[in-house]
Amino acid sequence: MTDKLFLDLVNIVGESKVSDKLYERMLYDHDIAPLPPEISLIFNTIPDIVVKPSSVEETSKILKYAYENKIPVIPRGASTWGFGGTIPTNGGIVLELTELKKLSLDVENQTVTVGAGIRWKSLIDYLENCGYTFNVYPSSAISATIGGWIATGGLGIGSLKHGHLKEHVIGLQIITSNGEIKNLSNDNQSESKIIDEIIGSEGTLGIITEATLQIIASPEKTISIAVSFNDFNSLTSVIEKVVVEPVKPYFIEAQDKDYLDLKKAIGIESPDVPILALFVYNGSTSQVEKDVKTLNKLVLEVKGSILPSEFAEKEWIERFYYMRIRKGGPTLLAGEITHPLNKLEEVVNETRIIKKKHNLRMGIKCIMVAEDTVMFMPMYLADERKRWKFVSLLPIVNDITNIGLNAGGGPYGFGIWNSFFLGKVIGDQKLVEIKALKKKMDPNNIMNPSKKYKVMTKFGIPLWGFTFKLFTSVLGLLKYF
Ligand SMILES: Cc1cc2nc3c(=O)[nH]c(=O)nc-3n(C[C@H](O)[C@H](O)[C@H](O)COP(=O)(O)OP(=O)(O)OC[C@H]3O[C@@H](n4cnc5c(N)ncnc54)[C@H](O)[C@@H]3O)c2cc1C
Structure with a gap:
């Protein structure tokens, strides 16, 4: 399977953008938060393959392929989010999006359209050089990507004065789990609702490939x-x-x-x-x-x-x-x-x-x-x-x-480690709604599966909060021996 997977993906994006080498795949088995090696007892955190597309079209073709072959896809920006969102739980394709680097300024409408792989600090610096600013950004801006922050928190520096990131996103380009490219605008009511759900969806509903953001003139x-x-x-x-x-x-x-x-x-x-x-x-x-x-x-x-x-x-x-x-x-x-x-x-x-x-x-x-x-x-x-x-x-x-x-x-976010709290935080009604949306947008459950809604071990058994706590507590007891 892995040889075939490698060759199929090489056919789509070329050899330089695909890696199946173990030492490289091991670099993708964690995020910023440290984990003990014993985590491999319950999850298979090493991806089968890592792909780094450099265009929206390539990303779409990879998704189409994964959809047809029911292979999990784990989107990844800079992996600075510590809740396990970019960690595979049972192998699959890690899709690194840092090469999506479009940057286009529309001075007339005071908007900027950016690729998911641009780092927030690069965007802020670029805008400042042009006399503009974007109101909000995460404190991890030096590394964090546009796509990563839209997919997760959206609260950070500037939110106190200017509100949630959501309020400044005027359009998103996404790729759905079957590879379809969709350009969504906040001007359209039904698209605006999808944008709302994609923001903070932690890579479970689709891939964010571009965002159009409202900018303002730099403050005096x-x-x-x-x-x-x-x-x-x-x-x-x-x-x-x-x-x-x-x-x-x-x-x-x-x-x-x-x-x-x-x-x-x-x-x-x-x-x-x-x-x-x-x-x-x-x-x-x-x-x-x-x-x-x-x-x-x-x-x-x-x-x-x-x-x-x-x-x-x-x-x-x-x-x-x-x-x-x-x-x-x-x-x-x-x-x-x-x-x-x-x-x-x-x-x-x-x-x-x-x-x-x-x-x-x-x-x-x-x-x-x-x-x-x-x-x-x-x-x-x-x-x-x-x-x-x-x-x-x-x-x-x-x-x-x-x-x-x-x-x-x-x-503040769910990923793997906080998924157990999801129901408590959003309430039963919203939980039913977002699970239904997940099923609709990702019928083959390939988009960052085993995150946020329900975490599964590599044995296909759900991991509940209390069993996870028991697991870490038992391991922790070993300090006494
Ligand atoms: C020092 C430090 C400061 C931080 N400050 C803040 C802060 O102020 N506010 C805040 O909200 N967070 C903060 N964070 C958390 C984290 O940095 C942010 O959430 C960040 O925006 C994540 O970006 P990333 O590119 O690293 O995403 P990743 O960690 O790579 O990914 C995060 C999640 O988003 C998904 N994802 C990534 N890219 C895409 C995409 N293009 N499409 C769909 N899904 C995608 C991944 O699958 C994963 O589930 C901080 C972290 C650190 C280490």
């Missing part, structure tokens, strides 16, 4: 202010007052002392404060100046203090590098949940209980992604070379997700 002024707060309650009360128009900042993030200490431990200079927050404003010079005055006043009221501007400038650059603390691990594990702002202190306290219980080297970082929504990211160091101890630390990520659920929020 951008300013970042670093603030020290004594506790999360003071931070929350200031945020509540500034996330209203017209003062709304472009971006707000916060790091606790533990996170700052992890940065210091690897030589990154950081202030010695209980909480370091960064407020970034952009817009017209006069509005930004007014907003900064308002912030100053509010900070003083809660006995916080404005830090020297060099900290703010450094932190704004650092927004792309918040996983640097991994150096101290050498492994980094992270929870990622969203929850209402008024639960921030409660979520922090419960997370710190977990930190204490397991004696973790853990720090907290969070960003505001909507007026009332925090993306909460506690990160803790581990050492995957100490195998069993490392495995015992993995289920803590689930404990953090449960804190988010109890606070009225939930996990």
Whole structure:
């Protein structure tokens, strides 16, 4: 089968874009999150083949072939998403989309059409050189691809002021599971509904090959202010007052002392404060100046203090590098949940209980992604070379997700590891609807199967949340032997 698969795919795209070599396929058996080798006991994470199409037409032909032969297709951008979305669970074709690099600016309509493989930072830099900007992007923008972020989160830098990525996508080109190329526009009501479903579908409904995005002129002024707060309650009360128009900042993030200490431990200079927050404003010079005055006043009221501007400038650059603390691990594990702002202190306290219980080297970082929504990211160091101890630390990520659920929020994406929470997060009615849509758009179940809706082991047996927890807990117990 593999020889035939190789030859068939070579016939479609040429030999230079196909690899069946084991050492290369092994590079595609994981994403950014570290996994113990024991995962191969339940999943076959090494793809049968890796293909890197360089055009939409080639991508379409590969899909058509996979559809006819019922072969799983796992779309992949830069694999920076840590929920297992790009990891095969039982072999198949990994379809790397980083060569889809179209970039075309329409100045008249203030739109840009981009290939799925372009990195977000390249797009932002290109637009800035032309006097434009795109309002939102992920903090992983240096690596993350256009297609990868549309297929997953859609909340990140700029979302606080400009909303979800969805609000700025005006058209998508997708390839459905049978290879059909569809150009969808938000101007058409029924197409707009499909666009809505494709955004965040995690590669399970089709391949995103191009996106047309609404852009705006670059803001006149951008300013970042670093603030020290004594506790999360003071931070929350200031945020509540500034996330209203017209003062709304472009971006707000916060790091606790533990996170700052992890940065210091690897030589990154950081202030010695209980909480370091960064407020970034952009817009017209006069509005930004007014907003900064308002912030100053509010900070003083809660006995916080404005830090020297060099900290703010450094932190704004650092927004792309918040996983640097991994150096101290050498492994980094992270929870990622969203929850209402008024639960921030409660979520922090419960997370710190977990930190204490397991004696973790853990720090907290969070960003505001909507007026009332925090993306909460506690990160803790581990050492995957100490195998069993490392495995015992993995289920803590689930404990953090449960804190988010109890606070009225939930996990930020599903993939493999959070698929068990899907029903709880979206509710029974929506679950029925999206399962029906999956069946309709992907009748042969080849599009990133065994993700999000139902995870299957390589033996064809469904993996339920409690069996997975049991599996990791049993492996973790081996640290005592
Ligand atoms: C340091 C860091 C910061 C991050 N910051 C953010 C953030 O601010 N906001 C946020 O939302 N996420 C963030 N993430 C998570 C992740 O980086 C983003 O979700 C990112 O956009 C994924 O892009 P990617 O190209 O790496 O996708 P991948 O990881 O390659 O893929 C992610 C999922 O999308 C599917 N997929 C990929 N490309 C396509 C395509 N063209 N068509 C269909 N399906 C596809 C894959 O099958 C997989 O299920 C961060 C991650 C890191 C490591």
